[in-house]
Amino acid sequence: SRLATALLRAVGIPARPVSPYNAQFWVQSPSGEGTWVAMGTSGGRSAYRERGNTQAEYGTLSPGAVRYFPVDEGPVIHSDWYTENKCMWREAHPWSEHYEGTPAGYQQAVADLEKFAQTGEAPQGQLVPPSSELHYEIAYSDFTLHLSNIGDQQVLVARFPIIMASSYVTPTGDVAYWTNHPEWVTRTWIEKKTNPPVEGEERWFCIEFDLSELQPTLTLLLPHDVDRLPNGHTLITDGGQRPGGATSAQPGSGSKIIEVDTDGNVVWAFDQGLNWAHNADRLPNGNTIISDTGHDRVIEIDSVGTIIWNSDDVTLSDGSALNYPNDANWLPDDHLLITDRDNHRVIEIARDGTIVWQFGETGVPGSDDSHLNSPHNADRLPNGNTIIADSNNNRIIEVAPDGIIVWQYP
Known part of the structure; x- marks a missing residue:
């Protein structure tokens, strides 16, 4: 053999x-x-x-x-x-x-x-x-x-x-x-x-x-994102070992998503095949959207860890590919709002890969009213606008659906 x-x-x-x-x-x-x-x-x-x-x-x-x-x-x-x-x-x-x-x-x-x-x-x-x-x-x-x-x-x-x-x-x-x-x-x-x-x-x-007294011992290593869930639990995205280099903490640590209850007990976790994950978003149906940043993809998993949607399995309508996505948020119409950091853009996509909204020019950094430079986070506001952390431009901007910046700080 x-x-x-x-x-x-x-x-x-x-x-x-x-x-x-x-x-x-x-x-x-x-x-x-x-x-x-x-x-x-x-x-x-x-x-x-x-x-x-x-x-x-x-x-x-x-x-x-x-x-x-x-x-x-x-x-x-x-x-x-x-x-x-x-x-x-x-x-x-x-x-x-x-x-x-x-x-x-x-x-x-x-x-x-x-x-x-x-x-x-x-x-x-x-x-x-x-x-x-x-x-x-x-x-x-x-x-x-x-x-x-x-x-x-x-x-x-x-x-x-x-x-x-x-x-x-x-x-x-x-x-x-x-x-x-x-x-x-x-x-x-x-x-x-x-x-x-x-x-x-x-x-x-x-x-x-x-198993009543058995709890996994998990040490956080460079946590990137945290959300408080409706049941009072906390959803944590732990980046783990930085790709391509050691951190000041122990080497070899893996990226993981964990859910802890109010007493700090780990009640759910996912750590299979993640690389430098930056964000996780719990959906109303109990599934979880994950920005698997180091793998340049966004995935959706169910409660037992089965991947049921993977951005790698669809083709974006402009022919591009995600490049170091830092953040992905689920929208009520089942679209995803993705902060695509190294493409210097924020995009809203349908599940079939159709880009239905975008701010920033793909792959082109800039600091004017139509460009971004390595954005790290974006959220859709109740009024339909999108607020963006434009990291390398050292600013926060609010963008209307037509692409006009309507608010900025500082």
Whole structure:
């Protein structure tokens, strides 16, 4: 698989090897219940979507099979199917422990799995002769929990399939999964669940997480924008690491948008793929508009972080492209008012990219009554005028819809 990966990269295909054990991902329902499902094959997708088979035909991959994902897309759950509820995901770095295919081997595997859930340490398995085809196996994996998508949920119950007591298991058959130990595990247990698509009863290992005292520790680094929301929460745009250079704070910090409640608890966050973000605007429908300044784009995301609109996906009607947009505000007609700093303009655009209003000449700085110089902010006033912070001209101006400056300070 390493050779195949190298060959693919040599011809410009970003790839990484993924073992057959990487086929299961966490799916969580809005109630907080969830299961592991396999998403690695078209048969698995069909089994889960159409027949409700939570095993999703795991084991259909041939031994030693290698699948490839683009390195920048992450697990399949983010790019392929359960995108409407991306509450958790895991990046697999799997290893396995084996146990004899006997009742005693099974009981030891169960005991070791429960010990791992409580201590975070994976006990060493048993020595299984290489010639022993039938044995029990636990596949461990690293796990990343995105707290930003949990919301107000306090208690989370995770369930995933465990090795079957009534039959032996092969390495490509039923495999039990667990993860690196989270400190907030409160209890574990085993329960039986029926799963008609596989004609029988399954044993599931269950873990309860208590997140009531768990809050992500976030340090602000160059916050650029703040809004007080109608519910009393505060929406903060944190710029993070300056592109192309270090700051006086710790290096490597990421740009992020966070919502904190009145007690300072982070109740929502988005930090996926932002670069030097400067502004965020919460819409009436709960979505959020973000000025992703370092990427020269404006995006709209929903409450679980799915990008549902991206300025990169539309062509501006004058053929230009955004250049370091500092600010973007939603208007009641669903237009966007964008302060396009390095294009020295403020534009109002429709969602299809049509520019319906503009002040400032695209790409041309100036200080007269029709030009701007690196503006940083613009807001639409109730009277229809637009107030602009014309930064490098050291002035604030109010512009009427016909482009006439009707007020200026100083």
